[in-house]
Amino acid sequence: MLSGTFSARAYSFFDTLLWIACLNLLWIFFTVIGLGVLGAGPATAAAHIAVRKRARGEAAPLARSFASQFFGNFGRANALALPVMAVAVVLAMNWNFFSTSDGLFPQLMAVGILAVAILLAGASCYLFPMYARYELPLGQYLFLSSRFAFRHLAGTVILLFITAAVFHASSTVPGLIPFFSIGAWLYGTGWLCDRFFSANDEFVAAAEVPAAERALPVASVA
Structure with a gap:
């Protein structure tokens, strides 16, 4: 009995690892197809739709479903992702400028920009999972993901920790990427x-x- 349970769990674990590896390759492939900047948003949307289907136990061919969602959400996903990317680039450029400048004011600005960047990262962690789950006007996704990030700080901290852990592991072992x-x-x-x-x-x-x-x-009782 224990052997059967262990075998089932081991199979599920390695099946999930293989699925994650395929998802990784599909994300990279379709991001490249979209010329990088224009492909990252739709690829991320397609990936989160696939993750949600798997979480719900829906069996679907990953590659075919990914391709369908990538092209089907190309415009909306880019409209969602590109503004976030633009803000991230602006924050990075400003942080780089102020952090290398001398004086108290530039350093305070650098700290403030870093805080805003962390908040943006937290909201962004919810952005495409929310897109994969709910049908909303495009303008509502960033607003609601930001509000959700603030109202569920424990979950946001966990997501940021996972993001930092993956980034650290990838920096340490680039072959994982x-x-x-x-x-x-x-x-x-x-x-x-x-x-x-x-x-x-x-x-x-x-x-x-x-x-x-x-x-x-309330019905009255006479």
Whole structure:
């Protein structure tokens, strides 16, 4: 019995590793197809849609589904990703300028820019998982992901920790990048965000039930 359970868990573990490696390669391939900047957003959207399907237990051919979602979400995903990329580039350039300047004011500016960058990174961790789960106007995704990041700080810290851990591991062992780093980050953050969103939806639904009950008319007893 224990042997069978161990074998099943081992199979599931290695199957997940293989799936993550395939996701990693697909993300890189389709990002390159999109000329890098124009491919990263749609590839990330397609990856998170695939992660959510796997988290829900939906069996679908990964490559075919990824390609379909990449091209199907090309415009909307770029409209979502490009402004975030632009802000990230501006923050990086300003931080580089102020952090290398002398004086108290430039150093304070560098600290402030770093804080804003961390907040942006936290909100960005929720951005495409939210896109994969909910149908919203494009302008709502960044606003709601930012609000979710602030209201669920514990989850945001976990996502930032995973991001930092993957970045550190990739910097230490660059050979991980072509095979696991990106896929592991997408899978880990996507899976966690899906759990966070599910818990939040359940909480909101539970809170709405008493409110609806209070709104019901009370029959008078003569």
